[in-house]
Amino acid sequence: MPENRYVLLDRDGVINRDSDDFIKSPEEWLPIEGRLEAIALFNEHNYKVVVVTNQSGVARGLFDTATLEKIHAKMQRMAAEKGGKIDAIYFCPHGPDDGCNCRKPKPGLLEAFAAEHHASLTGMAVIGDSLRDLQSAPARYRSKPARAAKP
Numbered sequence: 001m002p003e004n005r006y007v008l009l010d011r012d013g014v015i016n017r018d019s020d021d022f023i024k025s026p027e028e029w030l031p032i033e034g035r036l037e038a039i040a041l042f043n044e045h046n047y048k049v050v051v052v053t054n055q056s057g058v059a060r061g062l063f064d065t066a067t068l069e070k071i072h073a074k075m076q077r078m079a080a081e082k083g084g085k086i087d088a089i090y091f092c093p094h095g096p097d098d099g100c101n102c103r104k105p106k107p108g109l110l111e112a113f114a115a116e117h118h119a120s121l122t123g124m125a126v127i128g129d130s131l132r133d134l135q136s137a138p139a140r141y142r143s144k145p146a147r148a149a150k151p
């Protein structure tokens, strides 16, 4: 049985529009044109899609995890409407000063994914809209240096 192939996507600014006021509700979650179709395309090419996202809005009291789950249910539903499937979503609910290991650029979200899916992070494709997303893949796993595309 061939090993599953994964692509790890950041959420805000990659799948959906980001906001300086955070994405606090399902209504505020709006896909960026073409990105849900891109998830379906990854699937067509036998890549499973996993989302890894910092959601410090929880620690900041802007929304709770129940609301975050509703946002993610909308994302999953809209992806499915375009023929795409998000296999798993890993999020960090902590704030910048909480000292957790899962807030990107810390590797905790990717390591949790790798452990739960029995997947290797070596050479794993990580797509993000900020450098911290790319830095969340520890250098020992990277085939080339992390850099964010010029805006």
Ligand SMILES: O=P(O)(O)OC[C@@H](O)[C@H]1O[C@@H](OP(=O)(O)O)[C@@H](O)[C@@H](O)[C@@H]1O
Residues within 6 Å of the ligand: 010, 011, 012, 013, 018, 019, 020, 021, 022, 023, 052, 053, 054, 055, 056, 057, 096, 104
């Ligand atoms: O891009 P991902 O990881 O999917 O999510 C990032 C967002 O959760 C939020 O990240 C926050 O960064 P701080 O947590 O305040 O540093 C702010 O930039 C918010 O405007 C933004 O919506």
Ligand SMILES: [Mg+2]
Residues within 6 Å of the ligand: 010, 011, 012, 013, 014, 018, 128, 129, 130
């Ligand atoms: Mg982002």
Ligand SMILES: [Zn+2]
Residues within 6 Å of the ligand: 092, 093, 094, 100, 101, 102, 103
């Ligand atoms: Zn965390």
